[in-house]
Amino acid sequence: MAYKTRLLATALIAVSSAFPALADDDKIIVGFATAESGFMEAYDKPAQDAAMIRIDEINAAGGLLGKQIEVIKADTKTDRAEGAKAGLTVIDGGADLVVVSCDYDFGSPAALAAEDAGKISFFLCAESVKAGIQGVGPHSFSASVLAAVQGATMAEWAYNKKGARNFYRLLDTWTEYNKGICDGFDWMLPKLKDAKLVGQDTFKNEDASIAAQISRIKALPQEPDAIMLCTMMPGAVSAVKQIRAAGINAPILNGSSMDGSYWLSAVPDLTNFYVPVQGSIYGDDPNPDVSKFNAAYKAKTGSDPSSQYAYPGYVMIDVWAKAVERAGTTDADAVVAELEKMKNEPTIFGPRTFSAELHHQNTTKYEIIEVKDGKPGVVDSWTISEPVPLEALLK
Amino acid sequence: MSNATTVDTHALDSDKIAVRQPSRFSLAGRTIWTPLLLSLLLVAIAVITFMIGSRPFNQTVIDVFVRVILVVGLYVFIGNSGVMSFGHIAFTCLGAYAAAWLTINPAMKKISLPGLPEWLLATKLPYWQAAVLASLFAGVMALIFGRVLMRLSGIAASIATFAVLAMINAIYSNWESVTGATSSVVGIPIVRTIWPYMIAAVVAVFIAWAHAISRSGLALRAARDEPTAAAASGVDIPRERLVAFAVSGAIMGLGGALMAHSVGVVTPDTFYLGLTFTTLSMLVVGGMGSLSGGVIGVVLLSALIQALRWLEAGVPIGDSTFAIPKGLQEIALGIIMIVILALRPTGLMGNREVTLFRKKTK
Numbered sequence: 001m002a003y004k005t006r007l008l009a010t011a012l013i014a015v016s017s018a019f020p021a022l023a024d025d026d027k028i029i030v031g032f033a034t035a036e037s038g039f040m041e042a043y044d045k046p047a048q049d050a051a052m053i054r055i056d057e058i059n060a061a062g063g064l065l066g067k068q069i070e071v072i073k074a075d076t077k078t079d080r081a082e083g084a085k086a087g088l089t090v091i092d093g094g095a096d097l098v099v100v101s102c103d104y105d106f107g108s109p110a111a112l113a114a115e116d117a118g119k120i121s122f123f124l125c126a127e128s129v130k131a132g133i134q135g136v137g138p139h140s141f142s143a144s145v146l147a148a149v150q151g152a153t154m155a156e157w158a159y160n161k162k163g164a165r166n167f168y169r170l171l172d173t174w175t176e177y178n179k180g181i182c183d184g185f186d187w188m189l190p191k192l193k194d195a196k197l198v199g200q201d202t203f204k205n206e207d208a209s210i211a212a213q214i215s216r217i218k219a220l221p222q223e224p225d226a227i228m229l230c231t232m233m234p235g236a237v238s239a240v241k242q243i244r245a246a247g248i249n250a251p252i253l254n255g256s257s258m259d260g261s262y263w264l265s266a267v268p269d270l271t272n273f274y275v276p277v278q279g280s281i282y283g284d285d286p287n288p289d290v291s292k293f294n295a296a297y298k299a300k301t302g303s304d305p306s307s308q309y310a311y312p313g314y315v316m317i318d319v320w321a322k323a324v325e326r327a328g329t330t331d332a333d334a335v336v337a338e339l340e341k342m343k344n345e346p347t348i349f350g351p352r353t354f355s356a357e358l359h360h361q362n363t364t365k366y367e368i369i370e371v372k373d374g375k376p377g378v379v380d381s382w383t384i385s386e387p388v389p390l391e392a393l394l395k
Numbered sequence: 396m397s398n399a400t401t402v403d404t405h406a407l408d409s410d411k412i413a414v415r416q417p418s419r420f421s422l423a424g425r426t427i428w429t430p431l432l433l434s435l436l437l438v439a440i441a442v443i444t445f446m447i448g449s450r451p452f453n454q455t456v457i458d459v460f461v462r463v464i465l466v467v468g469l470y471v472f473i474g475n476s477g478v479m480s481f482g483h484i485a486f487t488c489l490g491a492y493a494a495a496w497l498t499i500n501p502a503m504k505k506i507s508l509p510g511l512p513e514w515l516l517a518t519k520l521p522y523w524q525a526a527v528l529a530s531l532f533a534g535v536m537a538l539i540f541g542r543v544l545m546r547l548s549g550i551a552a553s554i555a556t557f558a559v560l561a562m563i564n565a566i567y568s569n570w571e572s573v574t575g576a577t578s579s580v581v582g583i584p585i586v587r588t589i590w591p592y593m594i595a596a597v598v599a600v601f602i603a604w605a606h607a608i609s610r611s612g613l614a615l616r617a618a619r620d621e622p623t624a625a626a627a628s629g630v631d632i633p634r635e636r637l638v639a640f641a642v643s644g645a646i647m648g649l650g651g652a653l654m655a656h657s658v659g660v661v662t663p664d665t666f667y668l669g670l671t672f673t674t675l676s677m678l679v680v681g682g683m684g685s686l687s688g689g690v691i692g693v694v695l696l697s698a699l700i701q702a703l704r705w706l707e708a709g710v711p712i713g714d715s716t717f718a719i720p721k722g723l724q725e726i727a728l729g730i731i732m733i734v735i736l737a738l739r740p741t742g743l744m745g746n747r748e749v750t751l752f753r754k755k756t757k
Binding site for chain 2: 104113
């Protein structure tokens with residue numbers, strides 16, 4: 001026992017004395033406290049690969065502030081307690097930027113550790129308002145767009161472009177993210193003249209059958225013009241399948257989590273199905289830079305991104321590096337101040353804005369993906385007429 | 396550790412029967428070395444950690460201390476009563492949320508947990524006061540549940556404790572305005588110094604020891620080994636089990652509160668099957684019937700997990716790096732646990748405790 005402890009202690013001393021060598025002045029360190037195993041890996045890995053693409057680009061172009069960016073990693077194992085340790089590990093490794101897991105629940109322990117140490121933390125793709133000032137602290141940001149913006153975007157777009165007036169709202173109460181989509185939808189709907197909610201219902205992601213909810217939709221005097229479906233994988237596929245099998249062909253509006261073609265074979269010939277995305281993975285994005293990125297991603301990982309959730313990783317390094325460049329230092333407070341000055345900062349995947357109240361996107365341009373006869377593709381793009389206010393986000 | 400010898404606590408029970416009137420604290424005097432040695436081990440770990448000064452390692456050891464508290468809590472009931480409980484993590488959950496309610500900034504609480512009573516919304520206590528209150532709360536809840544559960548025995552009691560876990564989990568996962576349902580509750584002050592955790596672990600060890608040698612603890616162990624004889628000798632088995640259940644509930648609550656402060660986030664799914672089986676397996680590997688087994692089980696298994704993690708991350712040997720495939724840690728841990736149990740079916744310590752002296756023969 002004692003021998004073992006001594007051995008561990010020696011190993012640790014060796015490791016910790018090696019750290020200061022890393023933290024010297026000719027390098028900038030980005031620490032990834034993300035999941036390399038467990039179910040979150042499926043979400044973290046693509047965004048992290050995308051982040052690496054941007055880091056490689058910056059390094060190839062001469063680095064940041066004339067220094068090369070170096071990456072260190074610690075595995076959270078999709079576990080909260082391990083997440084806190086992973087955060088502390090990369091902080092001890094001298095990380096100037098602490099990148100944490102996609103999901104708020106799994107990323108927050110590492111982000112809180114970074115906040116505690118006065119470091120900047122970025123959630124790879126969290127879409128809850130808590131992933132930032134509200135749930136972590138003033139040095140925390142998220143690289144993605146709020147779930148509420150997705151719901152609001154779909155409502156306003158369907159109203160204007162599809163002539164939808166009678167909406168139906170179906171919420172899967174499983175996660176914060178799902179509720180966020182519907183919160184945005186709820187906020188937007190009263191602003192749309194003549195639009196009304198003809199019914200609403202909830203279900204749980206794990207429900208094998210949503211027959212009761214479907215019968216209530218069928219019982220409406222007329223089929224709604226659009227169904228706002230606030231849900232996510234894996235339960236979403238079964239819900240969509242059941243809705244279509246029941247002969248309800250109304251347009252289904254979704255959050256970004258339904259992006260990707262990997263599940264479409266489960267609902268053959270799906271049509272009239274709409275998803276907002278930050279960029280198209282299908283090779284038809286109006287912005288050629290997105291396709292260029294997809295090619296770089298394929299070269300790095302061997303396949304195209306499986307969903308739009310790879311993109312925020314790229315955006316994250318992009319905006320952070322710009323802020324560091326402008327601040328002339330990696331000092332957390334100076335970089336935060338520069339990030340908060342960003343207003344509609346252009347990125348490949350749409351403009352980004354941060355403020356002293358919100359370190360997240362409460363509006364942005366979304367590409368609208370339509371799935372038609374089982375084939376997804378870009379049909380339109382939409383930016384909501386006004387940003388989702390903080391009150392609607394915090395309810 | 397190697398120079399410590401072990402002594403069979405069963406024999407102490409029979410001693411007590413043989414000598415009709417032992418002096419008041421003779422049992423305490425003879426067994427005090429067990430908690431002292433265990434505490435010494437914990438203090439030594441804390442001091443080494445402090446001297447190393449690595450933040451992730453510090454956090455790892457904090458985790459170990461929290462687990463020690465939880466496993467000691469399990470031992471107080473399972474070890475002494477012999478009834479397997481799958482529900483104790485429910486009290487950890489109660490303790491963690493109670494700590495969250497008592498320590499989160501009132502302004503933040505009003506937004507995230509608006510359903511709390513007014514006085515609780517306005518309360519903000521230092522973490523250690525909150526931990527004590529959380530522990531009491533969990534203890535009282537254990538007393539209430541225990542009143543009903545402790546009438547059962549054997550597998551029925553085990554399943555009933557599991558039902559308590561499922562029930563508490565269902566309530567805490569759905570009571571949106573009071574527990575935040577499945578969302579993370581944040582804003583709990585994070586305590587990253589190791590000493591409070593060490594002190595709490597030592598306190599838990601001493602409480603467990605004091606309970607085990609108390610009249611109630613001895614009666615309960617007698618009932619565990621010979622229920623019929625114990626009942627015939629006047630031991631009120633449900634009552635003694637209830638005492639152990641409440642004490643262990645309070646210790647579990649303390650562990651829960653500290654767990655909340657170590658990570659800064661609580662969610663109901665943290666306190667469910669995963670933690671239940673981790674802590675139970677640590678107790679079983681260490682030795683269910685022994686306090687030393689509980690503590691040493693945690694320390695050994697944690698050290699093992701940590702060593703395997705380092706191997707996963709890669710250890711530089713010369714110019715090359717040696718690393719085992721990711722995920723092998725869980726598999727290796729499982730195999731090692733099977734081997735330990737195959738060689739020592741009653742766990743590493745069996746029913747024995749660590750102590751300095753052999754039992755004196757009278």
